[in-house]
Amino acid sequence: MTIWIALVAAGLLVWALKNLGYLVPSRWVEGALMSRVAGLVTVALLASLVVSQTLQQGSGLVLDARLPAIGVAAILLYFRAPFLLVLLAAGAVAAGLRFFGLMV
Amino acid sequence: MAEEFQESHNRRARVQGIQVGLAVSLYGISFGALSVALGFSVWQTMVLSLLMFSGASQFAFIGIIGTGGVAAAAAAIASAGLLGIRNGLYALRMSPIVGPGFWKRALAGQLTVDESTAVAVAQSDQESARHGFWMTAAVLYVGWNLATLVGALAGDALGDVRTWGLDAMAAAAFLGLLWPRLTSREPIAIAIAAAAVTVVLLPAVPAGIPVLAAAAVGIALAVYRHRVAPHAPERTEGGSA
Numbered sequence: 001m002t003i004w005i006a007l008v009a010a011g012l013l014v015w016a017l018k019n020l021g022y023l024v025p026s027r028w029v030e031g032a033l034m035s036r037v038a039g040l041v042t043v044a045l046l047a048s049l050v051v052s053q054t055l056q057q058g059s060g061l062v063l064d065a066r067l068p069a070i071g072v073a074a075i076l077l078y079f080r081a082p083f084l085l086v087l088l089a090a091g092a093v094a095a096g097l098r099f100f101g102l103m104v
Numbered sequence: 105m106a107e108e109f110q111e112s113h114n115r116r117a118r119v120q121g122i123q124v125g126l127a128v129s130l131y132g133i134s135f136g137a138l139s140v141a142l143g144f145s146v147w148q149t150m151v152l153s154l155l156m157f158s159g160a161s162q163f164a165f166i167g168i169i170g171t172g173g174v175a176a177a178a179a180a181i182a183s184a185g186l187l188g189i190r191n192g193l194y195a196l197r198m199s200p201i202v203g204p205g206f207w208k209r210a211l212a213g214q215l216t217v218d219e220s221t222a223v224a225v226a227q228s229d230q231e232s233a234r235h236g237f238w239m240t241a242a243v244l245y246v247g248w249n250l251a252t253l254v255g256a257l258a259g260d261a262l263g264d265v266r267t268w269g270l271d272a273m274a275a276a277a278f279l280g281l282l283w284p285r286l287t288s289r290e291p292i293a294i295a296i297a298a299a300a301v302t303v304v305l306l307p308a309v310p311a312g313i314p315v316l317a318a319a320a321v322g323i324a325l326a327v328y329r330h331r332v333a334p335h336a337p338e339r340t341e342g343g344s345a
Binding site: 004065077087 | 144209269281
């Protein structure tokens with residue numbers, strides 16, 4: 001039940017933020033600072049999520065098959081590979097390393 | 105003659121919208137599969153895609169609860185919200201393009217995301233921008249939700265997350281969303297700072313807090329940069345869902 005509450009709350013929050021842009025006069029919020037904050041906070045959150053999804057295990061850090069997988073993903077992104085291919089390659093690297101017992 | 109000219113612009117905008125909408129919809133498969141693999145039900149996964157409908161926020165929400173559990177729910181909500189701020193700014197840009205009408209604006213509100221905005225602002229005039237916005241929005245909303253359902257049902261059949269490397273796919277998804285935004289030294293520096301803060305805090309504080317600390321660092325650096333260099337080139341719209 002708690003998950004449902006969190007889920008609907010987060011959904012409504014994101015929905016409300018989108019609609020806010022159509023409700024308030026643009027001069028209230030539009031400006032170089034606001035657009036910079038929105039852009040850079042997005043970058044900061046995504047970078048943080050890359051790190052936590054790669055290294056986090058419980059309440060600690062662990063080096064496992066996710067690390068080489070994210071390395072391969074970065075190389076593919078550098079060469080402008082499509083998003084889905086990047087995901088599948090990352091998954092395949094981690095799954096392969098685990099299957100052959102090379103990493104946990 | 106002028107009308108014909110305008111119609112060809114409108115058609116080109118709609119074609120772009122279909123292409124972008126279909127391509128991005130496919131990511132919905134990975135979202136659906138990951139969400140279910142992280143322990144969310146098919147219904148919960150669908151509510152996220154139908155109601156939240158913003159890829160980065162959705163991935164953040166399931167990722168944070170998936171690794172931090174229910175204890176991290178507040179952080180998951182806050183992160184999804186912070187990632188949703190930019191949609192509100194897109195709405196400001198789209199407001200004159202969408203035009204008046206309560207229901208039309210309410211519908212546009214739900215559909216104002218990276219892709220619909222990016223296709224609209226890429227057009228040369230207001231009318232083709234409107235065609236591009238609505239076509240991208242319609243294709244993406246239907247496609248994203250269908251793809252989510254397919255992914256969720258497939259993920260349900262997969263079982264253990266780690267065997268298939270789905271945990272690595274979650275990390276790669278965030279990197280894929282981040283990558284197109286690393287267009288200059290400023291976002292790259294902030295990404296590195298946020299990553300460093302996260303590594304240091306992860307073992308030290310409760311789940312979900314590091315991501316919020318990273319967001320705070322992002323906001324602080326944005327305000328600082330605005331003070332020292334207020335006229336930096338405008339951020340390009342778009343990227344991924």
